[in-house]
Amino acid sequence: xxxxxxxxxxxxxxxxxxxxxxxxxxxxxxxxxxxxxxxxxxxxxxxxxxxxxxxxxxxxxxxxxxxxxxxxxxxxxxxxxxxxxxxxxxxxxxxxxxxxxxxxxxxxxxxxxxxxxxxxxxxxxxxxxxxxxxxxxxxxxxxxxxxxxxxxxxxxxxxxxxxxxxxxxxxxxxxxxxxxxxxxxxxxxxxxxxxxxxxxxxxxxxxxxxxxxxxxxxxxxxxxxxxxxxxxxxxxxxxxxxxxxxxxxxxxxxxxxxxxxxxxxxxxxxxxxxxxxxxxxxxxxxxxxxxxxxxxxxxxxxxxxxxxxxxxxxxxxxxxxxxxxxxxxxxxxxxxxxxxxxxxxxxxxxxxxxxxxxxxxxxxxxxxxxxxxxxxxxxxxxxxxxxxxxxxxxxxxxxxxxxxxxxxxxxxxxxxxxxxxxxxxxxxxxxxx
Amino acid sequence: xxxxxxxxxxxxxxxxxxxxxxxxxxxxxxxxxxxxxxxxxxxxxxxxxxxxxxxxxxxxxxxxxxxxxxxxxxxxxxxxxxxxxxxxxxxxxxxxxxxxxxxxxxxxxxxxxxxxxxxxxxxxxxxxxxxxxxxxxxxxxxxxxxxxxxxxxxxxxxxxxxxxxxxxxxx
Numbered sequence: 328x329x330x331x332x333x334x335x336x337x338x339x340x341x342x343x344x345x346x347x348x349x350x351x352x353x354x355x356x357x358x359x360x361x362x363x364x365x366x367x368x369x370x371x372x373x374x375x376x377x378x379x380x381x382x383x384x385x386x387x388x389x390x391x392x393x394x395x396x397x398x399x400x401x402x403x404x405x406x407x408x409x410x411x412x413x414x415x416x417x418x419x420x421x422x423x424x425x426x427x428x429x430x431x432x433x434x435x436x437x438x439x440x441x442x443x444x445x446x447x448x449x450x451x452x453x454x455x456x457x458x459x460x461x462x463x464x465x466x467x468x469x470x471x472x473x474x475x476x477x478x479x480x481x482x483x484x485x486x487x488x489x490x491x492x493x494x495x496x497x498x499x500x501x502x503x504x505x506x507x508x509x510x511x512x513x514x515x516x517x518x519x520x521x522x523x524x525x526x527x528x529x530x531x532x533x534x535x536x537x538x539x540x541x542x543x544x545x546x547x548x549x550x551x552x553x554x555x556x557x558x559x560x561x562x563x564x565x566x567x568x569x570x571x572x573x574x575x576x577x578x579x580x581x582x583x584x585x586x587x588x589x590x591x592x593x594x595x596x597x598x599x600x601x602x603x604x605x606x607x608x609x610x611x612x613x614x615x616x617x618x619x620x621x622x623x624x625x626x627x628x629x630x631x632x633x634x635x636x637x638x639x640x641x642x643x644x645x646x647x648x649x650x651x652x653x654x655x656x657x658x659x660x661x662x663x664x665x666x667x668x669x670x671x672x673x674x675x676x677x678x679x680x681x682x683x684x685x686x687x688x689x690x691x692x693x694x695x696x697x698x699x700x701x702x703x704x705x706x707x708x709x710x711x712x713x714x715x716x717x718x719x720x721x722x723x724x725x726x727x728x729x730x731x732x733x734x735x736x737x738x739x740x741x742x743x744x745x746x747x748x749x750x751x752x753x754x755x756x757x758x759x760x
Numbered sequence: 761x762x763x764x765x766x767x768x769x770x771x772x773x774x775x776x777x778x779x780x781x782x783x784x785x786x787x788x789x790x791x792x793x794x795x796x797x798x799x800x801x802x803x804x805x806x807x808x809x810x811x812x813x814x815x816x817x818x819x820x821x822x823x824x825x826x827x828x829x830x831x832x833x834x835x836x837x838x839x840x841x842x843x844x845x846x847x848x849x850x851x852x853x854x855x856x857x858x859x860x861x862x863x864x865x866x867x868x869x870x871x872x873x874x875x876x877x878x879x880x881x882x883x884x885x886x887x888x889x890x891x892x893x894x895x896x897x898x899x900x901x902x903x904x905x906x907x908x909x910x911x912x913x914x915x916x917x918x919x920x921x922x923x924x925x926x927x928x929x930x931x
Contacts, residue, residue: 528907550902575872594883596876617876633873663870677870
């Protein structure tokens with residue numbers, strides 16, 4: 328069985344250079360100081376002696392892992408109210424706490440609960456959020472993440488991504504063979520499910536915009552083909568199995584098409600747009616070079632892709648209707664695997680930084696390139712749906728592990744997996760409630 | 761092209777196959793793919809005489825089946841041209857035989873781009889076979905990029921072993 332992913336806070340690095348830094352308090356060494364907050368243990372009103380889930384624990388972990396908050400320990404709390412009316416603001420201001428969360432879980436019926444919480448600013452003595460939502464045993468964890476999202480957004484102005492998911496590929500050595508698995512988990516690594524496994528490589532997972540399907544490349548039968556699989560049912564269908572390369576799928580914003588790489592018998596990889604329903608493929612590039620790793624801009628107008636038509640790999644873009652490609656990256660000898668931020672302002676890529684392959688983000692307006700990671704073989708950057716965080720794969724003692732980094736490079740954390748070689752993480756879109 | 765010339769090249773490469781290869785970091789690529797069958801090798805190379813059809817039948821085991829490449833290159837190196845030439849002869853001899861060229865890349869850089877690099881290497885070998893008369897319909901290519909490394913490490917010599925094309929005869 329799959330070991331749970333364990334997350335470890337790493338470092339919070341900081342250079343206070345841009346506007347997003349103002350939410351963080353910067354000390355003289357230039358180290359970001361996370362905001363002290365208190366998530367008071369939630370009350371439980373139900374028949375069983377104990378709450379079925381430690382709601383405050385889930386919220387605590389979410390806020391702590393964001394790197395922007397430092398929840399205080401329960402033992403340091405001077406009071407533990409579960410209702411807003413019982414909050415004594417002085418008990419929190421004296422500890423320097425800048426936000427207090429109280430709440431409770433109420434059993435309302437057979438497998439029916441209400442989760443309610445309130446967020447207070449003890450300095451202004453005001454309630455910032457009060458919210459209650461229904462939950463079942465199956466949705467309780469998601470409800471706790473949603474509460475954390477609301478708290479995070481209220482305090483930072485940035486939409487939370489605690490309720491989102493991550494898909495990734497693992498490879499485990501089993502005797503002489505390797506077992507490849509496609510996994511979907513909550514963004515904190517909990518609640519992981521194996522979507523597909525194979526003794527042949529699995530590559531390049533991509534989320535559909537409604538986060539109900541994954542496209543991926545499978546080498547079953549020792550040749551490449553592209554599948555689209557529905558997560559809930561497990562049903563999958565093959566959308567491309569042409570001779571040669573079938574690779575690098577990525578959904579269009581409307582979810583009806585995939586941009587893919589097809590190679591043909593002569594092995595010249597080019598960018599195609601594939602209609603998922605009709606399976607009709609329209610060729611976009613015709614160059615002799617390697618053209619691959621296509622991805623749509625969020626407005627659907629452009630497709631960004633990697634091409635080595637100028638020698639080494641660089642990123643280009645072409646109108647989604649075809650036309651002449653236009654080069655986008657010029658800095659350095661190697662820029663590949665483009666991914667746009669969902670807000671359309673930034674482009675993430677794998678960038679060769681003096682011999683090390685690292686994750687870099689280019690501001691599309693200023694063209695400034697910011698290197699976000701510090702490994703030697705970092706790859707597969709993917710933006711969270713709030714455009715504020717990226718996930719990518721790096722190496723630790725020979726195995727692939729996942730890391731997240733804030734888009735400004737200030738907060739980086741490792742997400743260590745207990746088993747196998749973990750690679751190709753992709754962050755899901757926001758869930759639709 | 762002189763058939764005799766190719767023939768002597770084959771003989772030479774068969775003899776060379778018995779010696780350790782000095783340049784390629786992996787000293788015996790044949791051993792990797794056909795490790796269990798090595799007992800059959802020498803009888804094929806040294807036993808049967810020239811002109812004997814049997815020689816080619818056993819040739820698969822004596823031929824090198826892995827071609828290695830320099831960093832960022834899809835050029836078949838001079839010392840490996842003979843191996844490809846020998847496979848060309850084999851495929852020309854038997855027009856029903858088909859070969860699968862599996863291209864690979866080292867782990868550096870982006871995965872899907874490395875699929876492209878592996879394919880480019882497989883295509884380089886394919887072109888070389890076709891120049892020597894092999895029919896396109898006899899050749900299949902597939903690229904595994906960096907997904908199926910021969911060497912698991914991350915040293916320069918591991919990378920050199922992973923930049924390769926494996927020549928396989930599906931049964």
